[in-house]
Amino acid sequence: MTTPAKPAAKPAAGGRAGMKKELPEHFKAYKHVWVFVELERGQVHPVSWELMGEGRKLADKLGCELAGVVVGAPDGGTKEAAAEAFCYGADLVYLCEDPILAHYRNEPYTKALTDIVNTHKPEILLLGATTLGRDLAGSVATTLLTGLTADCTELDVDADKSLGATRPTFGGSLLCTIYTLNFRPQMATIRPRVMSMPERVEAPVGRIVEHKLDMAEEDIVTKILSFVPDRDANKANLAYADVVVAGGLGLQSAENFQLVRNLAAVLGAEFGGSRPLVQKGWITSDRQIGQTGKTIRPKLYIAAGISGAIQHRVGVEGADMIVAINTDPNAPIFDFAHVGIVTDAIRLLPALTEAFRRRLSPHSRDRLAG
Structure with missing residues (x-):
């Protein structure tokens, strides 16, 4: 027996009716939407471009620029990743290159990203909820003393320019929308494949703002001795x-x-x-x-x-x-x-x-x- 499927009732993201208020004066220094472009061993994780598409929607609603942030070694595909970001809607790219960024380690990547944030002050910062992204987002949010909403399924902005980040809660039985009202930047991580992949449109390389990493190898506790790739043929895709x-x-x-x-x-x-x-x-x-x-x-x-x-x-x-x-x-x-x-x-x-x-x-x- 078959039964016609019921209309898909998408849960509302929720709102903050009656909560509109004047934002603190220092919030005015925070502008634009950023997407961290996850680059490992020369490959950009597809979630970065999925977030670029979602970031473009948020930036258009806010009337601001969309920026990509690329961190890595000079010969590790950073230039290619920065150029590709413009094909997925970025208006500019912040680029931090240094040999000690060749492999992901929490200390130098956190230093790089927090320094760029403190210098250029984004309003919204999005990262993929990958193994790398979750590790980095938590330490960056902690260092910046701001809020982070993890594993979001929906993003939107309200009239106060506040990011509404929706995620399941209470063991997955409810959806809630979380706002970071008193801190900037507003941070969120989004799982791969939650957002649709935007269309890639060939575009010239735009404005790239380079940032120097103020850190030396001897400042980093973690050392990478070797890298063993995962060759499990039975691993799920x-x-x-x-x-x-x-x-x-x-x-x-x-x-x-x-x-x-x-x-x-x-x-x-x-x-x-x-x-x-x-x-x-x-x-x-x-x-x-x-x-x-x-x-x-x-x-x-x-x-x-x-x-x-x-x-x-x-x-x-x-x-x-x-x-x-x-x-x-x-x-x-x-x-x-x-x-x-x-x-x-x-x-x-x-x-x-x-x-x-x-x-x-x-x-x-x-x-x-x-």
Whole structure:
């Protein structure tokens, strides 16, 4: 039995009605929206460009400039990253180059970013909620004595030019909007794939403001002796998969989760699951989907036996097509799924797998993924 999916009711970011007030005089020195461009070993993390697109929207609302901040070694792709920032909407780029910035270490990166902030005073500073970004954002906010809202799912600004940063709270059961009213800059981290990737538009290199790092190698406690890349072929790539199949507690047992793996294999898809499955040991943490796991934006997402609480919803609602399978017609996932199927996933998944196996050739699977 199929049921038409209910309209996706996006939670409101919230407001501060009746709280409008005159901002402190010293706030006037803080202007513009900044995005930290995460660069590691010559590669820019895609979340940087996703944030550049969101930063562009905020800057346009505020009527200010959008700036990228690039930190790294002179031969580590910094010039290329700075040039690319203009193709994603930046009006200017702050560039800090130094050989001791070749590899990420908290001390020199915190020093570089806080010095640039104290010199040029941004109103809003955005970083990706990656391993690097979370480490850096926390130490920068602490050093600057300002507020930081982590793992945001939505950003907006109000009439007071205050950043409203929305994130799940109380174990993912509620969404709240947090404002940093009395401190600047206003900082937030956003998980990869939460925001859509903006269109890249070829653009000439614009204004670049260079900043010198006032630090020496002997000032840094942490030393990098060697770098060993992760070559785990089985590591999940959920965030950038075009097709994802996931399971939840409705599958009833770890053995039944193999049904999800089987369907994913036939579709040439990635597989994952909800947080309770990680807690039970059915799947590894790198395959968890949701606010505390991976945020995904696939072209097709099949959720089998997942109830669809807020924690899971914010991790998948960017998908182009969500197909939900659940025995409970009142499951929250049907509120935002595009197609809802009310049935037992344990019975339906084998039938789907066999149907796709018969009908999909390798070429048709390529078309599905493309």
